[in-house]
Amino acid sequence: MSLEEVKSYINSIRRDFADRPLNEDAVSKNPFKQYAVWFEEAVGSQILDPYAMCLSTATKEGRPSSRIVYMRDIIDEQFVFYTNYKSQKGIELAENPFASLNIHWGELERQIRIEGKVTKVSPSISDTYFKARPKESKIGAWASHQSCQLLNREALENNVKLLEEKYKDTSDIPRPEFWGGYQLNPTRIEFWQGRPNRLHDRIVFTKENGEWRLSRVSP
Numbered sequence: 686m687s688l689e690e691v692k693s694y695i696n697s698i699r700r701d702f703a704d705r706p707l708n709e710d711a712v713s714k715n716p717f718k719q720y721a722v723w724f725e726e727a728v729g730s731q732i733l734d735p736y737a738m739c740l741s742t743a744t745k746e747g748r749p750s751s752r753i754v755y756m757r758d759i760i761d762e763q764f765v766f767y768t769n770y771k772s773q774k775g776i777e778l779a780e781n782p783f784a785s786l787n788i789h790w791g792e793l794e795r796q797i798r799i800e801g802k803v804t805k806v807s808p809s810i811s812d813t814y815f816k817a818r819p820k821e822s823k824i825g826a827w828a829s830h831q832s833c834q835l836l837n838r839e840a841l842e843n844n845v846k847l848l849e850e851k852y853k854d855t856s857d858i859p860r861p862e863f864w865g866g867y868q869l870n871p872t873r874i875e876f877w878q879g880r881p882n883r884l885h886d887r888i889v890f891t892k893e894n895g896e897w898r899l900s901r902v903s904p
């Protein structure tokens with residue numbers, strides 16, 4: 686497609702949403718229970734990577750950046766993901782711990798928006814997760830200086846070869862200190878359900894004094 690064809694295509698599409706309501710009565714009083722209900726439906730709908738989420742971070746000056754990461758755990762009502770602490774997201778989280786997550790399950794016409802503060806998980810939690818990864822992923826974590834400029838693809842593959850040689854007799858590879866988990870402690874979780882005529886349902890949970898409060902906002 687040419688760019689002109691792309692423009693014409695996106696201008697010609699107007700898809701309405703199905704009529705699957707999200708009512709206050711039917712929503713769990715706890716957003717994590719509600720997340721589990723929706724997650725089960727996402728798995729049942731064979732959505733690819735239902736645990737993928739868009740993570741947005743920002744510099745201390747408020748310049749945002751977004752990327753997809755995998756949710757790998759939920760610990761004490763916090764969403765956990767793993768990455769390189771020296772990556773762009775790691776640098777941004779070190780100077781500004783506030784971040785948001787967005788989960789879009791298009792096949793179900795749903796999104797979940799999550800906002801909160803991020804901290805590192807404990808080294809022992811990161812160690813346990815790293816230990817359980819396949820050897821190739823462990824080597825990948827060591828080999829990649831995530832977000833740093835690379836001369837070419839070969840440079841990365843040479844790093845991998847050197848590490849494969851170094852660890853050829855063992856799969857007991859230590860976790861790099863620059864790699865581990867983060868946990869986002871949410872203060873706002875929104876469940877969004879597409880409805881006809883753009884009159885979508887938006888149910889919002891906000892945490893106040895340790896309690897989740899439920900409200901509805903306009904689409």
Ligand SMILES: Cc1cc2nc3c(=O)[nH]c(=O)nc-3n(C[C@H](O)[C@H](O)[C@H](O)COP(=O)(O)O)c2cc1C
Nearest residue numbers: 734737752753754755767768769772773774775832
């Ligand atoms: C489906 C999918 C899952 C991903 N999961 C992760 C992940 O769990 N951790 C991670 O560091 N990067 C993951 N990535 C790569 C990130 O999107 C991103 O390229 C990388 O983390 C560097 O981001 P940064 O330079 O903004 O720090 C994933 C990408 C995709 C498309």
